[in-house]
Amino acid sequence: MSDVFLTIALILLAIAALLHTAGHRQLLNFVDYGSAESATRINRYAAGRLLLPACVNAGCAWAAAMHPQLAVPLLFLMPVSILGAVVWIAAGVHRLKVDAAN
Numbered sequence: 001m002s003d004v005f006l007t008i009a010l011i012l013l014a015i016a017a018l019l020h021t022a023g024h025r026q027l028l029n030f031v032d033y034g035s036a037e038s039a040t041r042i043n044r045y046a047a048g049r050l051l052l053p054a055c056v057n058a059g060c061a062w063a064a065a066m067h068p069q070l071a072v073p074l075l076f077l078m079p080v081s082i083l084g085a086v087v088w089i090a091a092g093v094h095r096l097k098v099d100a101a102n
Contacts (some may be wrong), residue, residue, distance in 0.1 A: 001071035017052035
């Protein structure tokens with residue numbers, strides 16, 4: 001069961017690396033990028049925030065490997081951590097736009 005958590009952690013790490021190297025491409029569909037120079041800044045901001053669910057899933061993989069009886073309850077941490085990262089990114093993008101406007 002720990003393989004599921006490890007696979008998702010690796011997928012999230014790959015997405016974070018893709019966002020970090022995306023440059024001015026607008027990859028996130030829930031973000032209003034505005035200009036091209038802000039797209040690079042937003043993508044790098046989002047890449048850093050996506051490390052949270054990747055680390056949570058890696059920790060869940062370790063915990064499920066050590067204590068297999070915890071695998072099913074740990075499944076609930078996966079969507080919660082991803083949802084938390086999406087909310088964190090959306091709130092941060094709003095803050096980045098307010099800072100850029102001033």
